[in-house]
Amino acid sequence: xSGMRQxxxxxxxxxxxxxxxxxxxxxxxxxxxxxxxxxRVPGGFYEPGFEFDSYLxxxxxxxxxxxxxxxxxxxxxxxxxxxxAFPFTLSLARMKQRGQTIVLVILLSVLSLSEVIIGFSxxxxxxxxxxxxNLLAALGFIEESRAxxxxxxxxxxxxxxxxxxxxxxVLYPPVSRLDPELGEAARMMGASPFQTFRTVTVPMLRKPxxxxxxxxxxxxxxxxxxxxxxxxxxxxxxxxxxTDQAIFQSNLPFAAAMAVLLLLVSLAxxxxxxxxxxxxxxxx
Amino acid sequence: xxxxxLRRMTKRFGRLTAVExxxxxxPDGTFVxxxxxxxxxxxxxxxxxxxxxxPTEGQVIVAGEDQTTVPPEKREFGMVFQSLAxxxxxxxxxxxxxxxxxxxxSKAEVRERVETLLDLVQLSDxxxxxxxxxxxxxxxxxxxxxxxxxxxxxFLLDEPLSALDANLxxxxxxxxxxxxxxxxxxxxxxxxxxKEALTMADVVIVMNEGRVQQIGSPMxxxxxxxxxxxxxxxxxSNLLPCTLNTDRSIEVFDYRFDVEEEDRLKSDPGAxxxxxxxxxxxxxxxxxxxxxxxxxxxxxxxxxxQFVLDQGDHEIYALYAPSARPDIGxxxxxxxxxxxxxxxxxxx
Numbered sequence: 001x002s003g004m005r006q007x008x009x010x011x012x013x014x015x016x017x018x019x020x021x022x023x024x025x026x027x028x029x030x031x032x033x034x035x036x037x038x039x040r041v042p043g044g045f046y047e048p049g050f051e052f053d054s055y056l057x058x059x060x061x062x063x064x065x066x067x068x069x070x071x072x073x074x075x076x077x078x079x080x081x082x083x084x085a086f087p088f089t090l091s092l093a094r095m096k097q098r099g100q101t102i103v104l105v106i107l108l109s110v111l112s113l114s115e116v117i118i119g120f121s122x123x124x125x126x127x128x129x130x131x132x133x134n135l136l137a138a139l140g141f142i143e144e145s146r147a148x149x150x151x152x153x154x155x156x157x158x159x160x161x162x163x164x165x166x167x168x169x170v171l172y173p174p175v176s177r178l179d180p181e182l183g184e185a186a187r188m189m190g191a192s193p194f195q196t197f198r199t200v201t202v203p204m205l206r207k208p209x210x211x212x213x214x215x216x217x218x219x220x221x222x223x224x225x226x227x228x229x230x231x232x233x234x235x236x237x238x239x240x241x242x243t244d245q246a247i248f249q250s251n252l253p254f255a256a257a258m259a260v261l262l263l264l265v266s267l268a269x270x271x272x273x274x275x276x277x278x279x280x281x282x283x284x
Numbered sequence: 285x286x287x288x289x290l291r292r293m294t295k296r297f298g299r300l301t302a303v304e305x306x307x308x309x310x311p312d313g314t315f316v317x318x319x320x321x322x323x324x325x326x327x328x329x330x331x332x333x334x335x336x337x338x339p340t341e342g343q344v345i346v347a348g349e350d351q352t353t354v355p356p357e358k359r360e361f362g363m364v365f366q367s368l369a370x371x372x373x374x375x376x377x378x379x380x381x382x383x384x385x386x387x388x389x390s391k392a393e394v395r396e397r398v399e400t401l402l403d404l405v406q407l408s409d410x411x412x413x414x415x416x417x418x419x420x421x422x423x424x425x426x427x428x429x430x431x432x433x434x435x436x437x438x439f440l441l442d443e444p445l446s447a448l449d450a451n452l453x454x455x456x457x458x459x460x461x462x463x464x465x466x467x468x469x470x471x472x473x474x475x476x477x478x479k480e481a482l483t484m485a486d487v488v489i490v491m492n493e494g495r496v497q498q499i500g501s502p503m504x505x506x507x508x509x510x511x512x513x514x515x516x517x518x519x520x521s522n523l524l525p526c527t528l529n530t531d532r533s534i535e536v537f538d539y540r541f542d543v544e545e546e547d548r549l550k551s552d553p554g555a556x557x558x559x560x561x562x563x564x565x566x567x568x569x570x571x572x573x574x575x576x577x578x579x580x581x582x583x584x585x586x587x588x589x590q591f592v593l594d595q596g597d598h599e600i601y602a603l604y605a606p607s608a609r610p611d612i613g614x615x616x617x618x619x620x621x622x623x624x625x626x627x628x629x630x631x632x
């Protein structure tokens with residue numbers, strides 16, 4: 001029988017993605033690792049070497065604060081984003097097919113906006129001279145127009161704007177597949193609409209929500225322009241500092257070391273949330 | 285006592301009328317089957333009863349109280365969905381406990397009730413299992429136990445056995461019927477399977493195109509169908525175009541015979557009527573009598589032999605017991621007649 005079996009995919013095919021991964025991910029990462037332990041020539045560039053000077057700079061209060069800021073901002077953006085995206089996706093999935101398509105197309109078109117466009121648009125929109133402050137003042141909500149940027153609020157708004165489509169797209173397939181009879185069954189058994197939401201809808205979608213949280217978290221960790229455009233200096237994240245070190249301070253070894261750290265932090269957070277998510281599912 | 289009534293119930297979805305002008309009275313403790321082809325409105329009718337749909341017109345009355353605007357969670361009904369709608373994130377016991385915990389019953393009470401229910405559906409050892417670890421039949425029982433957890437006023441089931449294979453389905457039909465008789469709960473089952481309806485129900489409600497066609501006991505429905513649709517849907521009846529003459533004779537194609545006393549005429553004399561005859565009442569004779577037809581298929585069903593005959597425009601089915609099997613082979617020309625007293629004429 002086994003001789004009869006025809007395999008339509010050639011055996012070497014799986015090696016193509018492996019080769020691509022090696023070429024475009026592992027090789028650059030190796031280069032970055034090498035740079036991170038290279039010796040920095042102050043005022044110049046760097047020369048090959050093997051020293052941990054760049055890594056040792058992590059052990060400072062200043063650096064600890066940057067790391068904490070990065071994690072808190074990304075975690076905050078992830079939570080806000082999923083809190084917005086979850087009810088949005090639920091109501092989207094209840095719309096008629098045509099309506100759903102229109103909303104999804106709009107959502108996808110938002111994805112075409114780059115960080116730069118979103119950042120500068122929001123900074124104009126929240127400014128004192130040309131922003132919503134004027135509108136609020138004209139409507140009498142505030143005395144006179146004021147700037148809402150740079151601020152943590154502006155930064156969060158930008159990050160959520162950037163990441164919201166992704167979280168909706170992650171949540172949409174499982175939400176639209178959720179059997180409406182499950183909710184109806186809960187109603188028949190005496191659960192109010194809110195109790196149904198709390199005891200059926202949310203637990204059933206815990207895993208996709210966790211996935212959306214991780215996605216937004218990791219995605220916003222890498223955002224480096226928005227904190228500079230919309231945030232104050234204390235909101236500068238690790239990514240901003242990497243850019244700063246690499247481009248403006250010409251300290252590539254330190255920038256590379258920070259990039260390695262960023263990667264490790266991302267991996268750790270992903271692992272941690274997967275662990276937490278799994279525990280919760282088996283508990284209930 | 286009448287437990288459940290529908291008054292002039294109508295439900296429209298846009299231009300589509302799913303249920304039209306349905307009025308029903310269901311006595312306490314009755315086992316009712318809503319029977320009809322798919323798309324006949326039976327599931328919509330069940331959902332209207334449950335409160336999952338709001339009627340366009342009409343009322344739902346439970347034990348004398350108008351419940352039309354009462355939301356489903358306040359009706360104290362039990363329901364088993366077609367997909368069963370068991371919660372995959374909860375254990376078997378927690379699924380059954382759901383309607384009790386949502387009502388804030390004490391832990392001890394919930395545990396005791398869940399044990400009783402698991403016992404009732406013979407799943408005592410499986411309380412800690414997850415839903416995906418159960419077989420189809422076991423899931424079915426969990427859904428039934430969950431629906432009965434609060435001692436519902438009315439127990440609704442939407443095609444509950446459709447996902448099971450034939451053997452298990454027949455077994456569950458009997459089990460469900462026995463369970464209902466033991467508990468005495470008013471039960472309404474939606475099904476498209478006439479055998480299932482005839483097996484389980486005290487009362488069968490036959491529906492088609494959103495309207496009730498006939499309400500009656502399984503025997504009444506089978507023996508005395510109210511119209512051509514019911515005759516064709518319950519059992520297989522041969523439905524042939526016919527003319528009823530004023531001299532009490534019937535013409536089918538070119539075959540003419542007199543109406544006997546036992547034959548039932550549900551229509552005034554006229555042309556374009558429907559003659560309904562059960563396959564077991566069809567007789568195959570020599571080609572010179574009756575309707576000329578040709579045997580195009582013979583199927584041995586074990587307890588009976590089925591002959592499929594081609595009349596030209598219509599296929600006619602005849603059913604014989606193996607002991608009475610006529611000596612007729614495939615491709616032979618025969619004459620078809622109908623057993624006197626077993627012929628029914630309906631308006632078209």
